Amino acid sequence: MTRLTTCVDAEAAAIRAATEMARHLELAVAERGIGHVALSGGTTPARTYELLARRTQQWTGVELWFADERCVGPEDEQSNYRLVAETLLAQAEIPLERVHRMEGELGPEEGARSYAATLRAHAATDRERDRGNGVPVLDLILLGIGPDGHVASLFPGATTLDADESAVCLGVVDSPKPPPERISLSLPVLRAARRCLLLATGASKADAVNAMLAEPSRHVPASLLRRDRLTVILDDDAAGDRLRR
Ligand code: 6PG
Numbered sequence: 001m002t003r004l005t006t007c008v009d010a011e012a013a014a015i016r017a018a019t020e021m022a023r024h025l026e027l028a029v030a031e032r033g034i035g036h037v038a039l040s041g042g043t044t045p046a047r048t049y050e051l052l053a054r055r056t057q058q059w060t061g062v063e064l065w066f067a068d069e070r071c072v073g074p075e076d077e078q079s080n081y082r083l084v085a086e087t088l089l090a091q092a093e094i095p096l097e098r099v100h101r102m103e104g105e106l107g108p109e110e111g112a113r114s115y116a117a118t119l120r121a122h123a124a125t126d127r128e129r130d131r132g133n134g135v136p137v138l139d140l141i142l143l144g145i146g147p148d149g150h151v152a153s154l155f156p157g158a159t160t161l162d163a164d165e166s167a168v169c170l171g172v173v174d175s176p177k178p179p180p181e182r183i184s185l186s187l188p189v190l191r192a193a194r195r196c197l198l199l200a201t202g203a204s205k206a207d208a209v210n211a212m213l214a215e216p217s218r219h220v221p222a223s224l225l226r227r228d229r230l231t232v233i234l235d236d237d238a239a240g241d242r243l244r245r
Helices: 010-032 046-055 080-089 108-122 126-130 187-192 203-212 236-243
Strands: 003-007 035-039 062-066 068-070 140-143 169-172 182-185 196-200 230-235
Touching (some): 003 010, 010 046, 010 140, 035 080, 046 080, 108 169, 108 182, 196 203, 203 230, 203 236
Parallel strands (some): 035 140
Antiparallel strands (some): 068 182
16 A cells, blocks of 8 residues: 655655655664665755755665666766765765765666666565565665656656566666656666655646556556555645645
């Protein structure tokens, strides 16, 4: 069952998301000694990352990954790594060897291949857990959602949605959201995660949120997430009339 929370505004949603993330990571580290978390870029999560930096005292055992990255260098203003560096890493004492940047500068295919190898080397696969298809299991993935229902860099109707069940990381060359070249975790990895936390604020996301909670469809990648492992945090504007508090 999807857990859904609607907050009065974007700040309250960011506070709730940071609190949820800290709780999931603390539980993961307490239970398994390690917590693998992947972060998204865009604009929505910046405040959450700033708050998360102050909420989590114990970063020991946390391995930081990325859900997607644009094929630019880490200093580029479009870089998701730069967003995380300026909000979370600037305040949280996470050892750099535990921060696994997607190397967008390698380009989509080589960047995806390299990241998949690194992720496989660090995170246990779901084959042991639930006879899955052998993809790495992350403890928590923070996702945003586009107005078209995309998550990470998995876009409506894209061939990346049909990737093999064992695919870990994919190169994207035709993103409708600039820049066109990206690296993204695959849908199997998003679905194998113990928990996905999707954060959406603003009226421009209301239709996508509704579509996400309707019948699963390749035209709405967010609707293909594992609903029983999904937490959705919205502000009133993104909740729209149907889900508003
Ligand atoms: C990216 C993001 C992307 C983002 C959504 C929402 O690299 O662009 O990972 O998936 O989460 O597009 O973006 P906003 O938060 O800016 O609305």
